[in-house]
Amino acid sequence: MLKLSSLAAAAAIAVASVAVHAGEVEVLHWWTSGGEAKSAGELKKIMQSKGHTWKDFAVAGGGGDAAMTVLKSRVVSGNPPAAAQIKGPAIQEWAAEGVLANLDSVAKAEKWDSLLPKVVADVMKYKGNYVAVPVNVHRVNWVWANPDVLKKAGVAGMPKNYDEFFAAADKIKAAGLIPVAHGGQNWQDFTTLESVVLGVGGAKFYTDAFVKLDAKALGSDTMKKSFETFRRIKSYTDPASPGRDWNLATAMVMQGKAGFQFMGDWAKGDFIAAGKVPGKDFLCAAAPGTANAFTFNVDSFAMFKLKSNDAQKAQNDLAAAIMGPEFQEVFNLNKGSIPVRLGMKMDKFDDCAKMSAKDFVETAKTGGLVPSIAHGMAVRPAISGAMQDVASQFWNDDKMTVADAMKKMTAAAATK
Numbered sequence: 106m107l108k109l110s111s112l113a114a115a116a117a118i119a120v121a122s123v124a125v126h127a128g129e130v131e132v133l134h135w136w137t138s139g140g141e142a143k144s145a146g147e148l149k150k151i152m153q154s155k156g157h158t159w160k161d162f163a164v165a166g167g168g169g170d171a172a173m174t175v176l177k178s179r180v181v182s183g184n185p186p187a188a189a190q191i192k193g194p195a196i197q198e199w200a201a202e203g204v205l206a207n208l209d210s211v212a213k214a215e216k217w218d219s220l221l222p223k224v225v226a227d228v229m230k231y232k233g234n235y236v237a238v239p240v241n242v243h244r245v246n247w248v249w250a251n252p253d254v255l256k257k258a259g260v261a262g263m264p265k266n267y268d269e270f271f272a273a274a275d276k277i278k279a280a281g282l283i284p285v286a287h288g289g290q291n292w293q294d295f296t297t298l299e300s301v302v303l304g305v306g307g308a309k310f311y312t313d314a315f316v317k318l319d320a321k322a323l324g325s326d327t328m329k330k331s332f333e334t335f336r337r338i339k340s341y342t343d344p345a346s347p348g349r350d351w352n353l354a355t356a357m358v359m360q361g362k363a364g365f366q367f368m369g370d371w372a373k374g375d376f377i378a379a380g381k382v383p384g385k386d387f388l389c390a391a392a393p394g395t396a397n398a399f400t401f402n403v404d405s406f407a408m409f410k411l412k413s414n415d416a417q418k419a420q421n422d423l424a425a426a427i428m429g430p431e432f433q434e435v436f437n438l439n440k441g442s443i444p445v446r447l448g449m450k451m452d453k454f455d456d457c458a459k460m461s462a463k464d465f466v467e468t469a470k471t472g473g474l475v476p477s478i479a480h481g482m483a484v485r486p487a488i489s490g491a492m493q494d495v496a497s498q499f500w501n502d503d504k505m506t507v508a509d510a511m512k513k514m515t516a517a518a519a520t521k
């Protein structure tokens with residue numbers, strides 16, 4: 106009896122102490138597919154276990170273009186969420202508006218400087234102060250495949266270059282199946298184009314064209330060949346692809362309707378959420394010609410300035426949880442990405458993730474590690490947005506010449 110009542114008292118104190126600091130965190134993100142939603146759910150669980158209230162602010166739309174439009178209107182109307190999925194150079198733009206919170210106290214207490222690769226930490230800081238917290242490292246230059254489709258079509262293995270890729274695609278077509286599952290949305294078109302440019306031109310060329318925005322590279326024969334290759338890939342997609350969401354394209358590969366998909370490793374999150382086993386039910390490989398390169402895409406949350414102390418405490422708890430080893434493991438196991446926190450054990454991760462972790466380290470040494478332009482890592486959003494539009498115009502209009510596309514891409518890259 107005594108024991109029970111003291112337990113009850115202890116529980117009451119615990120509840121009260123949680124309640125004192127409990128705050129609400131409204132979190133804007135675009136994680137709505139099977140694997141993405143499971144991953145976001147892990148973050149919600151951690152925050153709830155700390156006594157906070159999670160207010161989900163999910164804006165559907167792969168790649169996050171729709172989410173960013175909604176975010177702008179919320180901030181402009183003076184009502185920002187506590188945290189928003191903001192990445193790459195966009196973090197700097199938001200910070201320059203003076204709307205982001207300073208996370209240095211939590212970053213110091215949790216030793217982020219020693220737990221993050223410097224290139225990543227630099228992106229999270231504005232004028233030397235942390236304003237965002239990184240979640241993961243996605244690799245974008247992947248191709249996914251259904252092994253049964255390859256077998257049926259008589260394709261021996263994953264294609265290492267575009268000659269092998271197109272030979273495989275022809276065989277899949279001849280077997281009556283769709284060679285390439287594609288979702289015709291601007292960001293997916295651009296995701297494919299960036300992998301093609303990397304595969305055709307290599308990491309140095311990719312950097313010149315898509316990071317340095319060098320007009321000579323954008324007007325070169327290598328760029329010409331990249332656009333031609335990109336257009337040829339389109340001829341292996343199905344007529345129903347325009348407008349399709351990326352996860353529905355992934356489902357076509359899962360169901361054996363299509364052979365390949367070009368997509369970042371959030372696709373693996375969806376394969377896994379559907380109970381599929383890597384190496385058995387689906388295959389992963391670097392996109393053709395890109396085995397020695399790695400287009401990185403680091404998801405991160407920027408925190409907005411909020412007035413209430415409880416809300417700030419909840420924000421700091423969110424930031425600390427995101428960088429914590431427990432979250433880094435469980436989130437990334439579900440998301441298809443690898444932990445961004447250094448020194449994490451990879452033993453629970455599958456072979457695709459292990460390959461990604463190994464390649465991340467190795468390409469960083471050889472110059473093969475490059476920022477994804479299609480996922481907001483390489484250049485300011487105004488520029489990548491304009492370039493993405495050109496990629497899609499070309500993809501959608503078979504009459505547009507390669508020369509025209511190159512001219513338009515060079516002009517888009519010069520966007521002020």
Ligand code: BGC
Pocket residue numbers: 135141166167168169243371402403404480
């Ligand atoms: C994000 C991923 C997300 C993907 C599809 C990417 O830009 O970095 O986290 O899963 O878009 O929505």
